[in-house]
Amino acid sequence: MSDFLQMTLFGLSNGAILALAALGFVLIYKATRVINFAQGHFLLVGAYAFYAAIVVLGLHWSLAVLVAVAFAATLGVLVERFVLRPMIGEEAIAVIMVTIGLSSVLGGGVQLFFGTTPRETPPFLPSGALTMAGATMPWSRVAAIGIAAAVLITFSIFFTRTRHGIAMRAVADDQQAALTMGISVRRVFALAWALAAVTAVIGGILLADLSGVSAGLAGFGLIVFPVVILGGLDSVPGTIVGGIIIGLLVQYTAGYVGGGLEQVVPFIVLILILMVRPYGLFGQTRIERV
């Protein structure tokens, strides 16, 4: 029982961070129809920006979060303007490869400045642990779930209640109709990339606190694919459900089956979902003859 509780907590906290990374992915896909293979590297860059602000510049962690978020938003806008804008209307393979190239540039850039040794950020999430039914539950994990949930709720309010959020949904729905209503599609594209980078940074900062800063963080970007396919590529609630399911699944497989199977289970789920229900649990059903 205690093992089960602990695995559930770890699964939920990983799932919450996955949901954050997946949210950025879905934002970009919804607004611009681009599959962003660099999402994991945005996470990585975010974590290192936070590390640099807190350790190199010596800022307080709350200021460091602001610096990292501002840095990420700028990076997102620049990437959209100079890398993705020329790609509008190109084939799927070109768009995929440009984000892969981008991930290589980001990953290499981080390695150039910080080397390959893993770094430790000073912890800012509450330390200590809660003992419940014989299980040790670190407070930092609980806090991570809380923060991720708060961010996800903020984003849902943003989409339903604010002008820019509604404009983004309009563009995702129908670009031409949105243009005729006076919405700047360019600005929405830039906003989508900026927000996606910001969600990735928050995920990266949480991961940095939970497991340290290293190049391995980018690997998180690969498990985002099962999450978004499971939830539906264009569904915001889908990211939360998908993130939690994949997070729990990985932890339970590691705990009850073991043998490294947990690394591959998300991808088996991915293939099965793609074969049976390619638009995911909550995605928009599009009928396409293949």
Add this chain to the structure above:
Amino acid sequence: MAATSTGIHHRSYASELALRHTSAEKFRLVLVVLAVLAVPFVVSPYWLTIANQIGIAVIGAVGLNILVGYTGQISLGQGGFLAVGAYSSAILHVRGDLPIPLSILLATLTTAVIGAFFGIPALRLKGLYLAIATLASQEIILFAVRNWDAVTGGRDAISIPRMELGRFVFRQDFHWYWVILPIAVLAVVSARNLFRTGLGRSFMAVRDHDIAASAMGVDVTRTKVLAFAVSSGFAGLAGALTAHYTGIVTWERFTLEESILYLAIIIVGGLGSIAGTVYGAIFMITLPALITRVGQDMQGTLPGIAEKLPAVQVVVFGLVIVLFLIFEPRGLARIWQRLKDYVRFWPFRY
């Protein structure tokens, strides 16, 4: 037949079907043949290793271009298929005691069959979704390689004895050059000819419009599975050659980065161009080697640059992909074509 600045005019079907039309093309072919034959006698051992790597990359990349460039099915799984080829050939030779040529041949066939299996998602998926599905196949294949201890030896490397022919041992890069070169040439020529056959044309028909293709009588299901099989067959051959050439097989060589390298080769070279694939392989394999060389030369003036080199290579690799896609999405093949046109029409613009 007459080649003028208004174009190439054919008088017979035979001349239209020929791979090389003009005397300039034939002359260039002779130059290329002479250069390729001279390479191992001229270059240093370091660059000969690079040449061998290019030869192997050409084989695998030609296969990937058949799938991505000619059939329009995006695959991020080429690294996985290289792994299948390398491991099957190594296991057949080391444990099965088969002679190396036979084990390479069987490995090629095995990989083709496994590739056809992993091509099944392509029957239901297109574009982005297919790319993600092949990403999953890549991860699943590598997982199987890492964990199927009884067959692959798990995470441990398999070492392979040197190839022998009678009493002759293939020890140096110089010997291997004469093994890899003919196979690479064979791969390129057979791929080039594939697109003059019905099967190759049906690949292109599926790429251009699958519904129109099926209306014309192309069996889309069969064509897609065959494209995956042919493409993986090339990958298996390249993987098997890597295994015997390097004498060691580990799963770490065939990660997602390898798949991305192969995609980068065909993007930089030119999607849907066999000649472009060759240019792309030369460019993408030579570039990191060149960076290493330049970095080592600058060691005196800029100490500490050596440890930065791997990161620089990764950044340059990404930049090359991004810049090519933005400025010349049709790759080196198109640049070469424009260059030839410029010379042909000079002093006019067109």
